[in-house]
Ligand SMILES: NC(=O)C1=CN([C@@H]2O[C@H](COP(=O)(O)OP(=O)(O)OC[C@H]3O[C@@H](n4cnc5c(N)ncnc54)[C@H](O)[C@@H]3O)[C@@H](O)[C@H]2O)C=CC1
């Protein structure tokens with residue numbers, strides 16, 4: 001049961017402090033709910049009511065929260081690190097996760113330099129004692145950074161900015177990052193080293209700027225700290241968990257390390273009696289409560305960046321920095337949009353007409369999706385693939401909320417065992433129609449192995465018929481041009497009744513009167529004849545009613561194939577199976593299938 005909402009506008013939940021600049025953009029079209037101080041339970045209770053969730057690093061967006069979030073389309077992280085968001089669960093649920101990959105890198109890099117200088121010159125200690133009424137000059141003799149070596153783990157956006165700033169301070173900078181570009185490193189006069197021991201041994205100051213991922217969790221522990229020079233100093237403005245807090249505390253306590261500057265902790269805020277709390281209390285530790293991104297400028301940047309993306313996503317467009325969706329340029333997406341709708345219709349027409357109709361079956365799981373003409377020149381067809389998976393599976397998915405989209409289509413297809421081979425045919429002679437673009441969906445007959453797996457005997461295997469649907473975009477709207485052997489021309493919209501019949505006089509009148517009797521209005525009707533190119537060639541899907549139809553049907557069923565036709569009626573409401581049965585029994589049609597598209 002959807003919750004009652006006091007507004008028709010989509011709702012955005014903002015449980016953390018975000019700069020008002022971005023939120024003002026949202027307020028023009030969305031309802032923005034700023035709710036700071038929510039507990040995990042509170043969040044779970046209220047999340048079903050929201051279309052978008054905007055967070056920083058404090059809110060834990062767990063799989064449980066995401067599963068409860070029935071309306072949620074997007075989780076926006078106003079910052080870089082998404083380690084507080086279960087991105088895998090969001091992907092499965094088709095929820096887009098976006099971040100702001102560069103809005104706060106300057107702030108994080110400057111904070112790193114600020115902590116390094118504060119640690120080198122003992123600024124926090126000098127400041128605290130002076131405020132305490134003491135004038136202690138000889139106790140706080142520091143070291144200079146000029147001429148010292150700064151070693152960086154992770155030469156990404158923050159790491160590189162730190163490197164450039166450190167160069168300006170006269171430091172020698174080296175870095176270890178298996179994925180860094182040597183050219184980029186050289187342009188910042190950074191020496192890339194390939195081994196961590198080499199990097200550790202050279203460091204006067206060591207700073208980490210990697211994400212918290214499996215390969216970086218605990219990467220600096222007791223053994224690594226022991227490889228550093230006595231009197232070296234260490235910084236962490238990336239993520240708690242990359243440095244083992246207990247090992248770091250021990251190294252400070254033993255006097256091996258001269259200092260540590262830490263902005264991020266394994267658990268935030270750290271528990272009172274935790275190792276992190278002891279680290280914070282250590283006299284040679286300079287600490288800040290995750291302030292790396294906390295500047296007015298950075299907060300404006302990230303807020304505007306993610307709020308713009310939330311608006312795009314709720315409009316149905318693609319964001320510029322999705323963490324879990326492929327990158328598509330806006331102009332490319334615009335070109336694709338009509339074909340996205342067409343391909344989704346091809347998929348849902350397939351499932352309604354061939355697979356979920358009485359007598360049909362979902363035994364085919366391997367599809368060819370063939371692009372011909374102008375559409376074949378589009379190279380990034382991920383949205384088309386996603387549209388096909390949605391079209392094929394949404395009609396047979398139990399939950400109304402199943403959200404198949406560009407984010408999770410590949411995963412859903414894999415889970416359901418659906419395989420799609422996309423083919424681009426740019427050769428004009430290969431295009432069997434006069435349309436400037438044509439998209440064809442072919443369901444491959446089941447392989448012998450899969451037929452055997454379903455217990456069908458090889459000798460009893462029926463001939464494998466064609467299941468083909470083609471379409472184009474006409475005036476930006478989807479148009480079906482082929483259904484099985486029939487050359488058609490109809491819009492795949494609304495409720496359609498598709499009747500296969502022998503093309504004999506009076507058939508339309510009989511069908512019309514049966515529908516009229518049931519109170520069904522016909523909005524439009526079109527007839528599709530067997531394509532001359534296909535009449536003598538491929539067999540079509542066997543018609544479940546052919547053997548059990550009317551006397552007339554029986555009389556003509558061995559007649560020439562070319563007399564068969566499809567009658568496609570657009571009707572004003574969804575009809576039950578009984579009407580289809582009546583049309584076969586009384587109306588003399590071979591089969592009738594209602595499809596809702
Ligand atoms: N304290 C704070 O408030 C802030 C913290 N951050 C954190 O800083 C970190 C870095 O952010 P960005 O530079 O924007 O990310 P980025 O993605 O641009 O750079 C990360 C770099 O780490 C490297 N890397 C990955 N695994 C590695 C490994 N095993 N060994 C060595 N290098 C490895 C990658 O190749 C990449 O070059 C992130 O964890 C982010 O969350 C960012 C902004 C503010």
Ligand SMILES: O=C(O)C(=O)COP(=O)(O)O
Nearest residue numbers: 056057078079080081293
């Ligand atoms: O962007 C990041 O990765 C950060 O760590 C910043 O976190 P915050 O938004 O200040 O909670």
